[in-house]
Amino acid sequence: MKKFLLSFLFICNSLFAFQSVVILPFANQSEKQHLYWLGEGFAESLSEELLLKDALIIQRPERLSAYEYLGIPYTGDLSRATMLKIADKLAADYVVFGTYRLKDSSLETEVKVIKLSSSELSNPIRASGSLDNLYQLQLTVRDALLQYFKADNIQSTESHPFTNNSIPLPAYELYIKGLLESPEAEQIKLFERAIELKPEYPQAVWRLGTTLSRLGKYKESNDVLARGKFEAGYQIKADFLQGLNSYNSGDFEGAYQKWLELSKNSPSAEIYNNVGVALLKKNDTAGAGWFLSKAVELAPENPAFKF
Numbered sequence: 001m002k003k004f005l006l007s008f009l010f011i012c013n014s015l016f017a018f019q020s021v022v023i024l025p026f027a028n029q030s031e032k033q034h035l036y037w038l039g040e041g042f043a044e045s046l047s048e049e050l051l052l053k054d055a056l057i058i059q060r061p062e063r064l065s066a067y068e069y070l071g072i073p074y075t076g077d078l079s080r081a082t083m084l085k086i087a088d089k090l091a092a093d094y095v096v097f098g099t100y101r102l103k104d105s106s107l108e109t110e111v112k113v114i115k116l117s118s119s120e121l122s123n124p125i126r127a128s129g130s131l132d133n134l135y136q137l138q139l140t141v142r143d144a145l146l147q148y149f150k151a152d153n154i155q156s157t158e159s160h161p162f163t164n165n166s167i168p169l170p171a172y173e174l175y176i177k178g179l180l181e182s183p184e185a186e187q188i189k190l191f192e193r194a195i196e197l198k199p200e201y202p203q204a205v206w207r208l209g210t211t212l213s214r215l216g217k218y219k220e221s222n223d224v225l226a227r228g229k230f231e232a233g234y235q236i237k238a239d240f241l242q243g244l245n246s247y248n249s250g251d252f253e254g255a256y257q258k259w260l261e262l263s264k265n266s267p268s269a270e271i272y273n274n275v276g277v278a279l280l281k282k283n284d285t286a287g288a289g290w291f292l293s294k295a296v297e298l299a300p301e302n303p304a305f306k307f
Contacts, residue, residue: 019093019154022058023047024083025076026109030101038100039076041176042109042138046096048203049142051157052149058090060179066090074180080114087116096145098125107131111141113148122148132169171197175204187211202230206238218245236266243274252281263291269299 023046025039047057066089067074072082076097087095098111106128113122125144129137146156167175171194178190191208195201205228212221222245225238239262246254256278263271276291295305 019055020058020091021050021052021055021094021096021149022063022087022090022092023050023096024063024078024086025074026098026100026111027076027078028101029099030103032102035100035102037173037176037180038107038134040180041134041172042098042100042141043076044176044179044203045135045138046142046145049138050145052146053155053157055093055149055154058092062090083114084116087114092116094149098141102131105130107134107137109137109141111145113145115152134169134172135167167198167201171195171201171204175201175207178204178207184211184215199227200229202228202234206230206234209238209241213241213245216248218249221245236262240271240274243278247274247278247281252278256282269295269302269305272298273305 023043026042028036028039043063044060047059050057063086064074066086069089070082070085072078072086076099078086078097083095083097086092093116095114095116096111097114098109100107100109102108107130108128109126111125111127114120115122125141125148127137127140127144129140150156174190174194174197178187178194181187181190188208188211191204191211194204195208198204205224209221209225209228212218212224222242225242225245228238230238239258243255243258243262246252246258256275259271259275259278263275272291273295276288276295279285279288279291292305296302299305
């Protein structure tokens with residue numbers, strides 16, 4: 001049950017997407033090796049900001065899984081054949097990849113898109129600007145990508161889950177470096193340092209909360225997530241994870257209350273199912289039966305709900 005609940009955080013949107021896009025880490029082509037973190041920075045920020053109506057942006061956990069499965073170092077410096085292998089593993093319809101270099105005081109980037117159905121390579125998207133104004137450069141790339149997808153009949157949405165324009169560059173750098181660290185203890189330190197520089201840094205708060213949860217520090221995770229100010233679907237994910245943390249720590253009443261509120265504001269089969277499971281833990285079989293039946297009603301093809 002725990003594994004199923006966790007998976008909902010990452011797959012719930014994919015069921016309704018017609019096509020999918022993976023944005024790979026960009027390759028560092030400058031001599032400034034200390035800027036290695038920018039490759040992931042481009043991939044992470046564009047994955048958050050490039051919101052498309054009829055296409056799913058494949059997120060970092062899935063990217064990491066594909067690299068690991070194929071035995072590829074997590075980098076953007078890849079051959080086109082390797083990119084296609086990653087896309088095939090992720091069942092992606094489009095691959096976005098790019099390079100960057102710091103030339104004098106100007107950061108330059110070049111981005112291309114591979115359309116898998118035709119193996120067509122897009123014209124390069126080029127942008128440049130100051131490293132101190134990185135967010136504006138990323139927005140320029142994002143807007144050009146939106147135009148590319150619009151020309152391919154994939155429209156954009158108007159909402160944004162996060163906006164980085166108020167995040168200081170040192171905090172952003174710490175956050176991205178935290179994503180790239182493998183020991184979770186080091187991740188936590190970097191996320192905490194980023195939050196010290198920007199207390200209401202939503203991405204860093206979310207990542208810190210999820211990392212603490214993976215380590216079984218459920219109360220600490222909930223304390224962190226409660227401080228976050230999230231927008232759009234990320235607030236649903238944060239509330240869902242808070243319920244999961246409560247459930248895993250034995251606070252079934254807390255899990256029930258959190259998921260019950262979600263079932264009213266953002267109803268789904270997964271959330272109804274979890275309310276029912278929490279009620280079973282509270283020995284309320286009558287109440288559990290109603291919510292579990294609602295889950296089956298909304299997703300009759302799901303064997304876990306029927307079970």
